[in-house]
Each structure stands twice: as structure tokens, then as C-alpha cells.
Amino acid sequence: MQKQTGFASILLILLIGLALTTLVIGMVTSVRSLQDSSLTTHAQTQAQIKSAIGYQALTGLLKPLTATQIAQINNGVIKDNGSPAATIATYKVVTTTEGCPASTGGKNYFCYDITAKSGGASSVVRAIYTDITTGGGSFNGSIFAGGLQIGHTRNLQGDQTIQVGAAPGGENGVVKGNGSSTFYDDQAQFTLATGITVQEYTPTKFMTAEELRASANYIFYANGKCAKNNLYGASIYNTETEPVTCSSISGITVSGSGASKKWTIDAASSAIPVGVLWFEGEVDINLNSSRDLVNTIIATGDMKVITTNQSGAGKAYAPYHYYLEASTNAATKKTRICGSSSTGIPTQYCDTAGTLKALDTELAKIANILFLSNKNITFDVKSNSPMSLYGNIIGSGGAGGTGASSGKFTGNGTIDIKGNLSFTGEGLTVTNGTVNVKLNRGDSSGNVTPSKKVMTLSGLRYM
Template sequence: MLNDQVFRTVRLPVGGGKMHKQAGFASILLILLIGLALTTLVIGMVTSLRSLQDSSLTTHAQTQAQIKSAIGYQALTGLLKPLSATQIAQINNGVIKDNGSPAATIATYKVVTTTEGCPDSTGGKNYFCYDITAKSGGASSVVRAIYTDITIGGGAFNGSIFAGGLQVGQVRNLQGNQTIQVGNAGQGNGIVSGNGSNSYTAEDFFDQTGFTVQAYQPTTFLTAEEVRPYANYIFYADGTCAKNNLYSVNTAGTAATITAETTPAMTITIGSTSVACNSIPGITTSGSGSSKAWTIDAGNSLLPVGVLWFQGTVTIELTDTRDLVNTIIATGIINVSSENGGSTNKAYAPNHYNLEAETNLDTKKARICGSSSTGIPTQYCDTTGTLKALDTELAKIANILFLSNSDINFKVKNKKTMSLYGNIMGSGGAGGTGFSSGKFTGTGEINVKGNLSFTGTGITATNGNVNVTLNSGNSSGNVTPSKKVMILSSFRYM
């Protein structure tokens, strides 16, 4: 009875059990919603990262492809530069590979025709167009390079050039029959200055000397570096030497051609080896690096024929016991002296020796071309040691006697005579006190049959005690080599 009464008086909250069940379900729903949101966020982040990674990979691949196409362009340019227009016209397509083992392909190239956008060749200019294609991953890059060939240097002389001006010690000490071009020497174009404040108009100078005087017209000739591939014996400032462009006899006694240099690279070899400098007679050296200097003993009967090329300063000691018959080229100053010579001292450019020297043909042949046992210059002599016609640019180097990137100085003493046959070219000689493009000093006679070309900014000067005569050379001896070079006229990514 009691228990029943107690039970009847107990009051439970209405719906209490139901409320607890709803609260638990809501919590579960909240947790599920939060988890779903986090899952969605994570999936979004993963998707974004994956997209960024793909984008990064694509960008990286495209960048690599562009780098490879640029490398391919550089390689193709190096291939084309030393070639003639005729040779380049034969190159249609190819593959550019690295130096690995095995070699991997960097890029490919193919010619672009005029119908595909290459300009027509006109006005003496030839255009050559190539598309260079490189791939990396799934990306590719195409570069279109348009080249044109231009001619630098060369042409025929029409007298002598003094771009930085001409200064004479006394008018009577400079005579001749040439047309001369005179630049600004502080007195005005076409004006020749004398000692002190004296100056001469073109008419005055012609009346007293025989020269026709004109204002200088800017002219450029090839530099020492540009004609180095045309040389036969090469002397570097680091003390190494090389031969080039020669026919010779190998140990078996059969004719062998020394491979000519095809690019202006610093390594020049006979087959695969350079030459010891002391194996080339008649030339001594002193100093090193930028102070490297060379001396040529023109009287040495073993001095080789051909074009001698020097990196540095060169002094040429002329003598009356043996004429110099060579082309001498230097990056530095050239000094020509007859102080230790006899009464008459002569130097000839090879072709001018053929034109001027009074000697028999066999002697001329030996002096100009040498022999197979000593080496025959291939630029202007054939395999029999006979002078070629000067109808190629390489052969025309035989008309140059001296060529310098700096200035050229001539010294004759004790009333001796120095006779020079050929074209003499100096492109340096900065202006300023004590600096000249050309200088003639001494107490003797200097006779030039050929053309002087001093295109530097320094004055060409003669002192008042040396007599200089400039005579016009043979017309066939007036031409000098030119060079066709390939230049980039357009470059763009396609």
C-alpha cells in the first residue's frame, strides 16, 4: 500500500526521456557537419595544390624549352657565321646536340622560305631564315632567327688616308703623286699642318708637293683579329704559336694539306697539334701578356714565307742583305727600322714583290710561295708554289705589307734608304700629345710604293729631317681583302 502510494505521488518531467534523445542526435549532426566542412576544405586544398603543381610543371617545362631554343639559336649562329652565302644556302635543316655521351638533342632547326615569311634577298644582301624548335616535357618553344650577310672592309685603295690629320716637319720633306685624304687635325678637313702654327690649304700643298688633297671620307678595313684566319704563322701573347693555311710534306713524302681555320677560335692546329715558337726561325720574343713584344730579323734566310700574325707589339729590323717578302699583321704597334741595315733596305708585300722586284721568276716563286718542304701559303699560292690570281678574298691579303690595330712607326738613320712596297694599314693611334697613327722619323729616305691608310684619331707626322715619298702603286696591287659576316637582323619567339 505504501509503495503504491509513493509511486502515485512521484512526478516525472513530461517528455523527459524524449528530450535526451534529441539532444544526442543534434550533437551527432553538428559533428558530421563540421567533419563534412573540413573534408570539403581539405579536398579543395588538395585540388588547388594539384592545380598549382601542374601549372608549375607546365611553366617550368615551357621555360626549359625556351632556354633550349635560345641555346639552339646560339649554336646555329656559330655554325653560320664563318660560312659563305653559297654554303649557307645549302643548309636546310638539322639537329643540334650537346656534347654528352650519348649526345642528347637540344633543338632542331629548319629553313624558312620566302613564302613562309623570310624576306627576299635584295640590294646585295642575302637573307637566311631558320626556325629553331626545342621541347621539354609537354612544352615546346620555337625561335625564328633571320640572318643577313654584310661585307666589311676591303675594296680598292685610291691613294693614302690620314684620318687623324697630317703634320709635316717641312713641306719639301714629303713628296709624291698620290691623292691623299686628310681628316681633321685641328685645322679643318683637308688641311695639312706644318711645324708650329703653319698650315697649308689643299691648293698650296698640291703646288709644293704634287699631292691632290681631299677631305677624309670615313673608311674601315679589316682588323688584325678579322684577318687572323688568313694567316700562316701565328704568335700569341701567351707564348704559344701555330701554323695555318699551308701545304706541306708529311713524313711519307706525299702532299698533305694543313687544315685551314674555319672559325676565329683561339686554337689553331696542324692536324691536332700547335707549333713551338722556337721552331719558327728569324723571330725572337720578350715580355709577356699585354707587354708581349716580338722582333723579326728580316735578314734571316730561314724566315718563313707567308703571312705572319702577332698578338702584341712587333719590331721589324730591315737589312740590305735580304729583302723582307711577307705580310706582317699585329694587334699592337708595328715598328719598322733600318738602323742596323745597310744603305738600301727593302720590304715587299708578297704580290708587290711579284709586281716590282727585278729578279728571275724562279727566285720570285721561291720568295713568295716557298716550297713543299718549308710550307706553301694556300691563300695565294697553288700546290706547285705558283702565285694564284688575286680573285679571292684570301688571296688579296698578299697585297698587304703591314697591318696594325694600333699605330705604325718608321725610323731610318744615317742617310740610309728604306723602300716599302705594298699597302700599309694602321687602324689605331689615339689622339693626344705624343700619340700618333703613323710616324716617320730619322735622317734618311723612306720611299713607299703603295698606299698608306691610317684610320685612327691620331695625327700622322713626319719630322723635318726624313724625306718621305709616296708613289701610287700598281692598280692590281691596290685591292685588300674584305669579309662577309653573318649578322642577326631579326629574332623572335613564334
């Protein structure tokens, strides 16, 4: 019996050791599991980071492209800048049958799945882009969004189709006569009397003066400073702040200061530079029969176009319309549109040799604009000084109500317009006095004006 002494203690120690062994094994297994979980979480996080980087890179690729160009991009690989370059993510187009919205209402949708991998984890991000184009485009006909009031049918003649919105009072008629409640609801009768076909206004948005400032050649600020831009020279000026002395630009004067500053353009001056003239504030444009105006004029404030008493028509041409319509020889047209030397040539629509470019870029299309104002445009014509305008005229001002107009035709002479006359503000466009306006259908290539493409993200989610 003495030989069994301490056996219970040994069993107890063995049991405790076994328990400790089990505990250690369990802890090792748990730690290993936690390590695997941590590695998986880390890999998933890295994959998600890479897919986010891939999204940013793809967005940068698509933003400057046209809808036609984007539609040709089906898949690709996104790599870093290392040597050798490592793959960050891949992308693949998503079709409408796979869940991408169908393009509609002027909006184009483009969808891509962006896939990134890290370790054994992967992350897929679906990006839905919306390509919205506003302003310009190709159009043919005039627009009077805030309504159109004419005194007599002879006040408006032509061969255009015009879009007319409701007058400020909300009347159903689209063209108003003699300031009374008589409306030309019988459009067939109105067309027969005037040659103008009337349609209901479809909302249209053109680019503003501010949006087009970067596309101008000479910029006149309200603070009295001026700049030149988009001009060939010793170097190509491509900023909006290249200084130039305002007084050095002949043919353009200024009066007033601050908010009341007004610029005046004397079209008779042969020193007016070629290109696009951009003004912050109001602008008066004095046309003269002694010399045609060949420029694009853009203003943030009200614009007034005037013919002085003279024996002959005051003519104004948008640069490209001068090429289309002027009866002068080719060499003269080239000089008036692009300049006569190797410096000061507008880069938007002329090449270094002074030859007109094709209007296949948004910058070049500005050559089809004659006048553009963020506010109202008034035309004042004298009986012995008719006005002939060639190009697209765009005004977006006029708040509506009594006394507010988007466009106004005054005087007792004749205004011939070959191009599109577009007033998109809420104000009523009116013809006063005995002024006669003729809207002539322009050349189709001259109907295109600059537009603005905005690429926005309408959806982003992990798949």
C-alpha cells in the same frame, strides 16, 4: 479513372529523359568541337615549328655565301634527312616592291618568306637578313683618319689621292705645317707643291690583327708559345694551335715577357719562313740592304720599321707585291713567295706546286698586306739607308691627343712607299726631322685587302 493512375509520373520521366538526351547530345557536340579546335591548334603549332626550323636551315645556307651568290637564290625546298626526305618548309624571295628594304650604305638586304604546313594549317615567317661587309675591299690611296702633320712640303711627295681627317684639335685644315696654325686649305696649291691630292676622310674600317690570326702561317703568342697554320705538308695545318718551337724559327727573336714582350725580325736572315707572320705584342722589323723582306707582318701591339746604317736600301715586300714589283726572275719570285720545297707552302695564296693563286678569296688577299698593327706604326730611316716598302700598310692605333700618333715617320732619310698607307686611328700622323716620304700609286690588283662579311638578322615576323 483508375486507368490514368501514374500518367503524370510517366510524363515526368519522359521529360527528364529528354533533358538528359539533349544534355548528352550537347556535350558530345562540345567535345567534338573541342577536338577539332585541339587538332587545329596542334596543326598550327606544328606548322610554326616547321617554319622556325626552315628559318634556321635557310640561315645556315646563306651565311657563308657572298651577296652575289645570295642574289641568285630565289626559291627552294627544305627537307629533312629521312628516307624518303619529307618537306619541312619552302622559301621564296621577297622583292623590294613586296616589302624588302632596298640595299644602301654598304648594307645588302635579302628577304625570304618561309612557309610550312601541317594538317590544314600553315605558317609563314618573313626573315630579313642584312649582309654587312667591313674592312678592305678595293681601294686606291692612303688614309690619315686622325689628321696629318708635315714639317715641310718636301716631307710628303707622290702621286696619290689621300683622305685626311681633322687634326685632334678639331681644326678645319687637313694638312698642318711646322706645328703652327698654318693649314693648307688651298688644296690646289698643296697638290701642285707635292703631287698629292687631298680629300676629306670617309670612315673606313679594316680587319684587326685578331680577325686575321686564323689566316696567318706562323703565330707567336705572348705566353711564349708558337703555332703554325695554313701550310701544306704531310697534312694541311688548319688550326691556330699546331705547336712549333718558337726558337726553331730563325731570324725572329724575343725579349721581355708578358705585356712587355717584344719580337724582333732580322730581315737579313735567310731562315725567316715564307708566309704571314702574326705576333701578339710589339714587333721591331730591322730592314737590311743585304736581303729583301718578303712577308706579311701582323701585330696586336706597336710596330717599328727600322733601317740600320748601311750602304743601300732596305726593302720590304708584301708577297703579292713582290710578284708585281721585284725585278728578279720568275723562279726566284716563286721561291720567295711560296717556298722551295713541297712543305711549308702557304695555302692561302699558293697552290701545292708553289704557284701563286689568283686573289679571288679573302684568304688570298692577305698577300697584299705588308704591315698591319692594331696600334701605332713608326718608321725610322737613316740618311744613308733609305727604305723602300711595297704593299699595303695598315695601322689602327693612336688614341689622339698630345704625344699619341697613329703613324710616325722619323729620321733623316727617304721612305718610298708603293701601295696604300692607311692609319685609321684617332691619333695624328706626323713626319718629324728631315724625313722625306714618297707615296706612289700601286698596281690596281695589289690594292685589295681582306674583308669580313657579317650576316645578321634585322627582322623576323609571322605573316
